[in-house]
Amino acid sequence: MAKDGRLTQAYLAALALLWLLAMHYYQPNGGGAGLALAFNSTSWIAISLILAVGLWQLQQQQTLHYTRTDLALLAVLLCLALPLLWSDAPWRQTGYDRYLGLIALAALILLHRQFVFSRAQKQRFWALLSVAALIQALIALGQFLAIPLLAEIPQLRPSGTLQQTNVIASLLASGIAISAYQRLSLTLPNGLLWLHRAVILTAFTAQLLILSRTGLLGTLLALLGLGLLYRTQRRRLLELGGLFGAALILALLLQHSQVGAGRANMAEPGYRTVQYQLSAELFLQAPLTGHGIGQFQSRYAEHKAQRLAQQPDLTQYSSASSHPHNELLFWAVEGGVLPPLGLVLFALGFTLLVWRRGSLAQRAAWLCSVPILLHTQTEYPLYHSAPHLALLALLLSEATPGTRLSRHAPLTLLPKLTAVLLVLLITPFMLTNLHTTYLGGQYFAEGKAAPLTRIINPFGQEKIVNMLMGSALLKAGHPQALAQAQALAEHEVQLRPSVGAYLLLYDAQRLSGQTQQAQATLAQARYHFPSAPLLQPSEPTPPTRSADWPPASPTL
Template sequence: MNLTTLKKGFFITFAVYMLIGMHYFQHNGGGSGLHLPFNVIGWIFISALIGIGLWQATVQAKLVYSRLSLLFIAATTVMLIPVLYADPIVAGLSYTRLLGLVGGLLFFIALQQLQLSQKQRLTLLYLILGAVFIEAYISLVQYYLLPVNNIFGYQKIANRPYGIFQQPNVSASFLTTGIALALYLLTQTKLDEKRKRRFCYVTTFMAVIPLVLLQSRTGYLSLLIASLLLLPWVWLQLRESGQLKSLFIWLACCAIAIAIGAYSLEAAKTVARSTAYLTDPGARMPIYQHALAMLLDKPLLGWGYGSFEVEFLNTYSQALNQGLVLPGSPENLDHPHNELLYWGIEGGLVSLAGIALLIVGFLRIIVKQPLWQALALLGLVFPLVLHSQTEYPFYHSIVHWVVFLTLVWYIASRYGNTKTIAFKYTFLLRTLALLIPLVTTAFMVTTLHTNKLLTQYERSDRSDITPLTKVINPVAWISRLEFNAMMYRLQIAMYNNDIAELNNYINWANEISKKTPRANIYINWSRALAKLGQQQAADKLLQQTAIMYPRNELVQKFAASQAGITQ
């Protein structure tokens, strides 16, 4: 490839991220977003890619854009509007999501500035396929080779090989996207490009086995539908180019891999999910039922950015107590497992209008293609789109967001039109091109440091708070750090009967529960009230807590023990 220095830098950065960076492992306390170290590493690479793309625009003294990128800018602007009228108490909980949206927009724009040839665009897709190959390899090692007590903390009892992602469905949608991509890439190879075809076969074979082992309903469904969307066009393309044999080899790889995965499940002493479980909708039915009711209750402006968790908990517990909703929704639900519902509940039709702009912009490109080709292009992004409607993969894994945007950019660049406009005012762009990677890297490195200290503390007996005092950057972990610090202070206050410190905990619990309610906070709040002699207030709070957390064993046991004491 004939590449400029900047383009070489972009390809090298993208390659290092896909083949090394995204697979970074560091012990952590779980969660999503920046609570997962591989996401923290991801933003370092993404910021570098954004910086390179913006600098490229200054070198060529022009901006490259398309109708889709203009709609992306418009959509992002619309989706930021609800911040202006959000409740300041909870609005901060939405900032990371909105920054991720803006970061995605900048990454998309950066990709466009490179003006890559079709061969160069395909190289990025092969790098994504390389990432899928590595994740499939890691998953196979987890399932077949890791011992019970391993240094990675992988649970051999459940034994659902999730790779780096720590969540089976997230791993499944990543693998499925890779399988669909491998099938598409077969149509882009020439007769003499045997190595590329073999790479597609091997990656498909290796990815299908852990996909079967994951027992992910989302993974199974997306594999089936994505394949059905792609196969007719792939058949036509390969037949025309005289490479139809490669399709049969791909299908054979899938069939053999499915057989191996199914046999492994059959031979296993225990499996994570029974056949009956796979057909059970589980907690999603009560979640969707109540989430839809919330959306319809405030359809125009929504409940406010950052308010979902606390509003869902309060309204669901009230409706459940009145017998108006199905039981079974998990506590501490911070996302309704459907991206459209999430934005709709918090931002109303305003946010949904922004998403609609993106959908319309993408579909305008798709509908201009012949039917089978249009369906194939939809098949490329289908696994990630489906997963976004059943969970929240773009929060669990930033690489999902990057891959999704890269695929959309590829489709828009390959099958759409781009335009350029002269842009000679380069100072701002060059400043951003330097500042974005520098600031992001400094923030993310210190976030990794915080993760290490917090994990060290939470895995100890928590008697020594020294690790928490060494935190440099608390931003990403502010809630967890507060929870741990206040719990430590409460224990000392309870022991010393420190009235001022007990009141301090009560005030803090009252404030934090307005945005991040937790069962253990309410229990400790009740304990503090009882310690201060306010037994009636403690009992009332405990009764409310039992209603909010009807399935929490700790709450119910504590409520029962207190009832025995006060009787």
């Protein structure tokens, strides 16, 4: 039991590393999503430690605890993986990191189930999740107030260190819901009581200033559900109402102050509707098998161009689209009907199970996951932010009702060996990925190719590294360098057609004397991206850097 207790403490310490430190790390970068953002690299290091402690616990107890929901989740993962069998290379390989993320999500759900927490430990667990939202809320408020210390983080509206407004908004929404749930359901120690009050006041103030429709809707849905769930706690509900009212007044005062001016850059919603429509049309072209894993961006670019030729007044966005801003449509376009069907059936079955057989605590945990689940249907938070993936996994694990089944099986050293290998493989990979980000920044600062020659890990940011290397090779100008730049550009145009990739290919062909091929490339680029400003001149000027750097991260 002592060993089990130490492992539980180690597990909470690993969680603390993620929620209190790793996810808040910032390093200058070119924007984008996933491993292009520094906090994801540090977050994955922390997540590897969380998984390692879970595997160590599995080895220690010689028993696997699971529920029938875990078996259903395994079936869903199989549904998502089957399209790999009929997807073509080289596009298929670009989806492998997505499947690694899915495996990590399932592993977090299962391994969290291996621990039994005391009442105090469970309170500390929920407090860690709330503090993560509190830290991001404080950073967002600092950005709104234009604190010089935070000026280095690029922003139009407050985005914390997560660098996208809807991403921080859905995290804040879940944090607010968690703190509201803890206040409504428990008599808390004085310190935790004031912590959750501070989270609600601070995070809701930030939420109102961020002006994210997705975040506000997710917050309201979760709070409405919690209010109905704990409707007998009238005194506590009145207290929460007072906190939310105070946050609203504070947000209005800040919004009308001079420091908060210039935040009214809410994006028009029209393009998302068009994107859903075009993505649905793509799905209907291949409803059974889909177009193949990794092929959304290339297929969408071609289909959008065809529709624009037929309907010139169609609302459009000048950058490439790598995701339809809806998780179900994403899997439907690439994998056909099976993946979204598996996801929908699991979601409906799990929700019915929670509300028919779940305890109050399990229903509350499900409600706390609603903002992130909603966000997956309007953007791609699980690809943008590793903390979102970890938070969703923990909330789903906490929400799972039903009998906890156990299977005793004398385990060899495999779980411990896997735990050690996870940390030893993921940590250096993520650290060298941060090094790649740093060298990319040096390249832009110095305008010289020397930093790029020191990249030792190009795999975490393949697109960005390819575009940077291509740009540097263009500057070199000699035939061999131009040939290499052209090969990189052709690779990007094939896998991820974008304005920057087309311009790189155009410049490489033009400088190599391939005039006809260059004009054909330019015509194709204008066909796919007719509203892109860089493609409007008859002879575009060779860019000094990729047109996709920094990558666009629109809030649609």
